[in-house]
Amino acid sequence: MEELEIIYQDQYLVVINKPSGLLVHRSLIDRRETRFAIQILREQIGQYVYPVHRLDKPTSGVLVFALSKEIARVLSEQIVAHGFHKEYLAVVRGHLKEQRGVIDYPLKEVLDKMTDAKADPDKPAKEAVTAYERLSEVELPYAVGRYETTRYTLVRLTPRTGRKHQLRRHMKHLLHPILGDTKYGRNEHNRFIRSTYDAHRLLLHAKTLRLRHPVTQKVLYLEAGLDGTWSRVLSEMRLDEPGHYKTHYRMEDAV
Numbered sequence: 001m002e003e004l005e006i007i008y009q010d011q012y013l014v015v016i017n018k019p020s021g022l023l024v025h026r027s028l029i030d031r032r033e034t035r036f037a038i039q040i041l042r043e044q045i046g047q048y049v050y051p052v053h054r055l056d057k058p059t060s061g062v063l064v065f066a067l068s069k070e071i072a073r074v075l076s077e078q079i080v081a082h083g084f085h086k087e088y089l090a091v092v093r094g095h096l097k098e099q100r101g102v103i104d105y106p107l108k109e110v111l112d113k114m115t116d117a118k119a120d121p122d123k124p125a126k127e128a129v130t131a132y133e134r135l136s137e138v139e140l141p142y143a144v145g146r147y148e149t150t151r152y153t154l155v156r157l158t159p160r161t162g163r164k165h166q167l168r169r170h171m172k173h174l175l176h177p178i179l180g181d182t183k184y185g186r187n188e189h190n191r192f193i194r195s196t197y198d199a200h201r202l203l204l205h206a207k208t209l210r211l212r213h214p215v216t217q218k219v220l221y222l223e224a225g226l227d228g229t230w231s232r233v234l235s236e237m238r239l240d241e242p243g244h245y246k247t248h249y250r251m252e253d254a255v
Contacts, residue, residue, distance in 0.1 A: 003044050004037065007062065007222050008249040012071050012215050014049060016041060017224035017247055018063040020201040024054050041065060052076055053084065056165065058180070061088070061206025061224045066214075074214040079162075085210040088157040088167060089135075089226075089245075091203040091233060092176040093189050095151045100133040103170045110164045129160040130170045136239045144192045152179065154239040156207075167204060179203045197236055199229050207245065212254065219252045 005017040018024070018037055025038045041049050049065040050072035066072035078084060106125035137153040144150040153176065157167050168184045171177055177185040179193050180202040193199040209222045224247055226234070231242035 002035070002040055004041055005225075005247060006045075007224060007247055008220065009045070011067065012213075013064060013066050013075070014041065014045060015062060015064050015209075015222050015249070018055055018060055018206075019227060020058050020060040020229075023057050024051050024063065037063065038065070053079060055206055056168075056202075056204075058202035059088075059204045059206060060201075060227060060230075062086075062209040062222050063206070064209070064211070064222075071214050075211070078212060078214070082160075083212055086159060086206060087208045088159070089205045089207045089230075090155050090157055090167065090171065090178045091237075091239065092153050092155055092171050092178050093151070093186055094153065094176045095137050095139075096132070096134045096153055096155065096174075096176060098134070100131070103130045103132065103174060104128075105170060105173050107163045107166060107169055110169075126163060127161055128163045128166050128170065130167060131158040131160065132156065133158075138237050138239055140237065142192065142196070145186075145188050150189070150192070152237060152239070154234070168202075193233065197229075197233050199233050201229050203230065203233065205230060213251070216251075217254055219254050220249065221252065222249045223247060 006014060007017055008015040023036050025036050038049060038051055049067060052064050052066055052072050052075040055061060055063055066075055105128060107128040108125045109123050133156040135154045135156055139149050139151045142150050159166055168178055168181050172184040180190055180199060207224060211220055213220050226242055226245045234240045234242050
């Protein structure tokens with residue numbers, strides 16, 4: 001039986017490290033898909049689970065499920081009140097000019113042919129804010145596109161709002177798309193990482209999540225470790241040591 005990596009579990013909630021390529025639940029986005037995180041986890045722990053937030057199918061990392069409708073409601077209210085604090089890792093094309101900054105760029109509603117058929121294309125763009133920080137960068141002796149060398153940057157992304165595909169669209173707006181992004185990225189760079197690093201996924205990972213436990217009210221800090229593709233890319237590009245990123249959690253008293 002397929003099993004998911006569990007970061008934290010108690011009688012109220014369970015948190016997993018969702019792998020890239022796995023839908024959270026059944027969706028019209030991919031009618032042929034037969035694997036879903038909610039179903040795998042339900043069978044794994046032997047009880048019903050309630051997703052309280054989402055990760056895109058190609059994104060990996062921290063994903064929280066409640067073990068009752070009441071806990072799901074409490075956690076959903078915490079999300080609405082901006083009580084979930086998330087940090088992502090991404091590898092992007094090019095070198096960022098600034099060490100850190102904030103992308104404040106409103107985003108229009110993304111329309112999918114099937115899942116968002118009822119969305120109004122005339123709705124005004126909504127506020128979307130993402131903080132970013134450059135962690136490391138590299139210049140490789142490979143010609144990709146019109147340049148003799150190619151540059152990549154490892155960044156930390158902290159969304160302050162929760163719009164659809166926000167991080168991917170914001171990095172495209174900065175002209176530093178995330179590697180492996182087949183919707184908003186650059187095809188020549190996606191082909192390069194597939195052939196050179198055997199990287200066939202979006203290099204976006206929900207690394208950490210901080211929330212208030214819905215019952216104890218303690219601060220729960222969760223971190224999801226990296227998969228083999230991420231570890232290989234970081235190591236072979238010499239962007240960072242993969243061992244720095246391990247699955248763990250800690251609980252702290254609220255200040």
